[in-house]
Amino acid sequence: DVKDLYILGDTSEVIADLDDSLVTINTVLGSRYVGGIKEMVDDWRSKLMLFQETLDEWLMCQRTWMYLETIFSSPDIVKSLPDAAKKFQAVDKSWKSIMKGTSDDPNALAAGTYKGRRDLFVSHNTA
Numbered sequence: 001d002v003k004d005l006y007i008l009g010d011t012s013e014v015i016a017d018l019d020d021s022l023v024t025i026n027t028v029l030g031s032r033y034v035g036g037i038k039e040m041v042d043d044w045r046s047k048l049m050l051f052q053e054t055l056d057e058w059l060m061c062q063r064t065w066m067y068l069e070t071i072f073s074s075p076d077i078v079k080s081l082p083d084a085a086k087k088f089q090a091v092d093k094s095w096k097s098i099m100k101g102t103s104d105d106p107n108a109l110a111a112g113t114y115k116g117r118r119d120l121f122v123s124h125n126t127a
Helices: 012-029 035-071 075-080 082-104 108-112 117-126
Strands: none
Touching: 012 035, 035 082, 035 108, 035 117, 075 082, 082 117
């Protein structure tokens, strides 16, 4: 159903804010006064790095999914490439579930640091 299809829109502002935040975090980590909050700053840096890696994989998966979705919507292609179609259907189901959840709770940091999400996109991108 088309009304339940979601994709990431323009992410340029999120990426710019993420880059700015990483620069700020790295500046704080380089400060000699970081001592008392170093653990918290390290945790935030790890979270932001995970978000960046997840977003990169997510966007790659989206590009591939959008390309393949039109191809595998044809019954003739599904019939002639059953193994590839089966792989795509598994990724498609996962993709739609992730995107529905992200639409329901559109918090970029929460979605991008959700446990196991980066690894899931990596596996989808290599399928």
